[in-house]
Amino acid sequence: MVDLATPWWLLLALVVVALAAGYVYMQRRRHSRAIRFANLDLLDSVVPPQRNRLRHAPIAVLLVGLLLLTIALAGPQADRKIPRNKATVILVIDVSRSMNATDVAPTRIEAAQQAAKKFADDLTDGINLGLISYAGTAATLVSPTPDHNATKEAVDKLQLADKTATGEGIFAAIQQIKTLNAVLGGDTGAPPARIVLESDGKETVPDDPDDPRGAFTAARKAKEEKIPVNTISFGTRTGTVDLEGDRIPVPVDDDSLNRIANLSGGEFFTASSLDELTSVYDTLQQQIGFETRRGDNSRPWVIAGTILVLIAAIGAIAMNRRLP
Structure with missing residues (x-):
């Protein structure tokens, strides 16, 4: 028909x-x-x-x-994919020390940097892209901007630190999106927004993800604000890091990242190599960078x-x- x-x-x-x-x-x-x-x-x-x-x-x-x-x-009539001219995307990247594991060559963090830069290169020009890193606390490295080169430059400067406060990273991303929406005229006329969270491990700060500043609480807040969180679980279950001469296991934690995606209304992805991570980012680029419209x-x-x-x-x- x-x-x-x-x-x-x-x-x-x-x-x-x-x-x-x-x-x-x-x-x-x-x-x-x-x-x-x-x-x-x-x-x-x-x-x-x-x-x-x-x-x-x-x-x-x-x-x-x-x-x-x-x-x-x-x-x-037919559905057509057309580039978005307005949208907001915040990359939230885990920089805890477990990201120094070498189960993904050359290391998890270096592979994450390469894939994130390619994502920034391929993302539709009209989309505002921002970058937040988090370990024990969250840091906004780039506020949402159509200048994707700013994000690429900041990705190269990511520094590892102790602990993992996933909730703080999500809360910081939500705040950046709300700030931009206020500038653009309020939430009612704001462009669609999405958070892309890449991590390899379980939240350590706070201990309970349902804590008021925990990851699950942040995911529920994102759902309330209509901001899906797409999560990427990056690494393998056999990953280890060298801390003061000791090999410490740092297995990837799929369960918590999957739950964050579900609670926020986003999608959950896994990647255990640079190629797989790049493929995930390519999928996200197609989802975020284009919209489907019915037309002639x-x-x-x-x-x-x-x-x-x-x-x-x-x-x-x-x-x-x-x-x-």
């Missing part, structure tokens, strides 16, 4: 059907008269049966072309119909030296 904006134009298809019926009727009348008055043996020798059949091809192609043009007039899709029908009409005209002239 084709979704049509003005389906009443399809009534013109009745005219095409009438033309087809009229053509068949005229051909039968012509055939009857030929049988009545002509010498059949002589007629078959002059006009072979195969040529008799082929001479109907141009009118058949013409009628199909007219039907396609009729559908084009009815305004077929008549062009393919017009092109196909016009081509068939031209083929019919050329065929008629070549075979019959006249239009059908």
